[in-house]
Amino acid sequence: PLTTALDSEGRLVVGGCLLSDLARDYGTPLYVLDEATLRGTCRAYREALAEHYPGHALAIYASKANSSLAITALVASEGLGLDAVSAGELLTALQGGMPAERIVLHGNNKSREELALAAEQGVTVVADNWRDLELLAALAPDLQRPVQLMLRFTPGIECHTHEYIRTGHLDSKFGFDPDQLAAVLKHLATCSWAQLTGLHAHIGSQIFELQPHRDLAGVMADALALARSLGHPVVDLNVGGGLGIRYTTSDDPPSISEWVRTVAEAVAAACQERGLELPRLLCEPGRSLVASGGVTLYEVGSRKDIPGIRTYLSVDGGMSDNPRPITYQSQYTAVLADRPTAEATETVTVAGKHCESGDVLLKDLALPPAGSGDVLAVFATGAYNASMSSNYNRIPRPAAVLVHDGVADLVQRREQPEDLLRYDVLPTRLRSVK
Numbered sequence: 288p289l290t291t292a293l294d295s296e297g298r299l300v301v302g303g304c305l306l307s308d309l310a311r312d313y314g315t316p317l318y319v320l321d322e323a324t325l326r327g328t329c330r331a332y333r334e335a336l337a338e339h340y341p342g343h344a345l346a347i348y349a350s351k352a353n354s355s356l357a358i359t360a361l362v363a364s365e366g367l368g369l370d371a372v373s374a375g376e377l378l379t380a381l382q383g384g385m386p387a388e389r390i391v392l393h394g395n396n397k398s399r400e401e402l403a404l405a406a407e408q409g410v411t412v413v414a415d416n417w418r419d420l421e422l423l424a425a426l427a428p429d430l431q432r433p434v435q436l437m438l439r440f441t442p443g444i445e446c447h448t449h450e451y452i453r454t455g456h457l458d459s460k461f462g463f464d465p466d467q468l469a470a471v472l473k474h475l476a477t478c479s480w481a482q483l484t485g486l487h488a489h490i491g492s493q494i495f496e497l498q499p500h501r502d503l504a505g506v507m508a509d510a511l512a513l514a515r516s517l518g519h520p521v522v523d524l525n526v527g528g529g530l531g532i533r534y535t536t537s538d539d540p541p542s543i544s545e546w547v548r549t550v551a552e553a554v555a556a557a558c559q560e561r562g563l564e565l566p567r568l569l570c571e572p573g574r575s576l577v578a579s580g581g582v583t584l585y586e587v588g589s590r591k592d593i594p595g596i597r598t599y600l601s602v603d604g605g606m607s608d609n610p611r612p613i614t615y616q617s618q619y620t621a622v623l624a625d626r627p628t629a630e631a632t633e634t635v636t637v638a639g640k641h642c643e644s645g646d647v648l649l650k651d652l653a654l655p656p657a658g659s660g661d662v663l664a665v666f667a668t669g670a671y672n673a674s675m676s677s678n679y680n681r682i683p684r685p686a687a688v689l690v691h692d693g694v695a696d697l698v699q700r701r702e703q704p705e706d707l708l709r710y711d712v713l714p715t716r717l718r719s720v721k
């Protein structure tokens with residue numbers, strides 16, 4: 288969890304930086320990323336894997352959670368790998384200094400260009416379907432080396448999370464159907480261009496239960512046995528990500544080390560039961576690596592009191608910088624940056640500035656008296672906020688700063704209104720219309 292402090296006036300400090308100073312210096316909305324927290328979660332994965340699956344495991348950051356050069360560089364320096372799902376994420380990873388051999392490319396509909404980029408760079412491709420294999424086979428004659436390949440299959444495991452972020456059930460667009468696994472493995476045995484290094488499955492996201500991950504280990508060990516019996520010396524089992532985080536006090540997820548321990552023990556036990564030599568263990572955390580290290584700062588603007596019904600406080604961002612509440616009914620917590628511990632005297636609804644009634648960031652937030660000019664700090668926004676942001680209503684995306692020991696480094700410049708017009712084209716014949 289995020290480490291915060293208070294200055295002598297009781298104002299909130301993160302990474303040694305006073306949040307209201309950051310808001311003043313960089314403007315709002317502002318994504319603030321705390322380097323110590325991000326490094327701490329990376330280390331938690333690394334150390335738990337070293338303890339519970341010694342010498343033989345790697346955590347791969349699911350960069351869809353938050354993809355940037357700075358985060359890539361930080362995660363790479365902590366020794367983790369990276370999961371990319373598009374040419375854009377792949378380019379960011381490579382330019383951010385992530386070694387190609389620690390990157391995997393996912394996707395249920397990869398383009399020829401994405402596959403070519405990955406294969407040329409020596410990135411492992413996670414084959415999701417027959418078309419991936421067809422496209423790669425066509426690219427193979429131009430490649431200098433065999434394509435490192437993992438196979439993704441649907442494990443048929445249900446878990447309790449939001450419908451939109453469940454992926455392990457059979458009715459999923461991701462991965463080969465388990466019934467097809469034998470056929471794919473037999474086919475791959477005939478493909479000299481491919482080197483099958485591993486198997487992959489992912490059951491979903493923001494999961495608090497441990498049992499589905501235990502069940503997954505058994506399903507994957509069966510697949511591993513099948514692959515090896517068909518002559519593939521599979522070395523990696525990639526169990527995906529999915530560990531949930533605490534957004535509000537009612538959330539109670541397992542810790543990173545509990546999750547890793549459960550997964551590692553289950554994989555080891557399932558392999559031992561089947562007499563299988565232990566594979567390398569890969570996991571792909573996204574949210575649990577970066578969510579808690581992020582805080583978003585907003586400035587409060589207008590206020591609307593509807594007597595007996597509700598008070599709206601509107602902030603200068605909303606669903607364009609954090610689409611999770613409107614998309615998944617996600618809940619967050621927030622405080623006033625300069626009065627985090629002041630007594631809460633009212634309950635407000637924090638609304639965004641978008642022209643949409645559902646653009647509400649927090650419902651029923653207890654706050655001390657707040658109004659125009661106050662800086663609101665929303666916690667746990669490091670995952671799936673910046674990466675899912677949009678320009679709805681032509682609102683520029685926020686800047687991001689990385690804070691560390693009292694220093695803030697700009698890691699993403701604020702979009703400018705002119706950036707939004709950069710790709711617009713006005714046909715000549717419309718220019719004279721008055």
Ligand code: LLP
Pocket residue numbers: 349351352370393452454489491492493527528529530571572573574575611615670671675
């Ligand atoms: N690996 C694969 C193949 C995935 O599809 C995902 C997430 C992960 C790893 C990382 O899962 P995590 O550890 O972050 O749970 N936008 C949604 C979450 C979508 C997750 C998609 N896949 C949200 O804001 O909640």
